Amino acid sequence: ADSRTCNGAPLMGDACLNAINVPLNVVCAPIPVSGCNNNACPETFNLSPCLYNQNPTIWYKFTIAPLVTSIDITNMTNGFNYGLLLGNPCVDNPVIGYNNFTCLNGSTANIPVTAGQTYYMLVSGTGTGGTFNFNIIQNVSPVNDDPNPSSPN
Secondary structure, eight states, X not given: OOOOEETTXXXXXXXXXXXXXXXXXXXXXXXXXEEEOTTOOOOSOOBTTBOTTTSOEEEEEEEOOTTEEEEEEESOOTTEEEEEXXXXXXXXXXXXXXXXXXXXXXXXXXXXXXXXXXXXXXXXXXXXXXXXXXXXXXXXXXXXXXXXXXXXX
16 A cells, blocks of 8 residues: 655545546636645656656646636646646556646646546646645636627627
8 A cells, every 4th residue: 555645644646547536517716726746756757848757746637517618727836837638648658748738837828628528637846745736717708709700699
């Protein structure tokens, strides 16, 4: 059994297969996530410039709700890197990073996503790790948001 702890609690999400599921059960409102990566293992891959292969890294996964077109990741704790992955990084070789969203270290808005798709997220910190927080906000376009000028919407 894994006896490593994170600030006195069992270490969670250290491996892709044990990714912490974040239930995205609301839209247009922040879903707060907090975690800890003390004692977490580095990964076997690197997504430059983030050094996931050298720093303690924790895994999350979440599935996008219907009608959601983008997400915001906000209130990210300084000193940590956050990365989004596509596919199934637990088995993909190589791991597929999601465009320019593989090494975030500050709030990022309007990340395009696909409703119903599951995304994986890494949180990595330097040294021995620590505690962190971030929010995920799912964005739904208004029903009358139509870029066609001749549309009745």
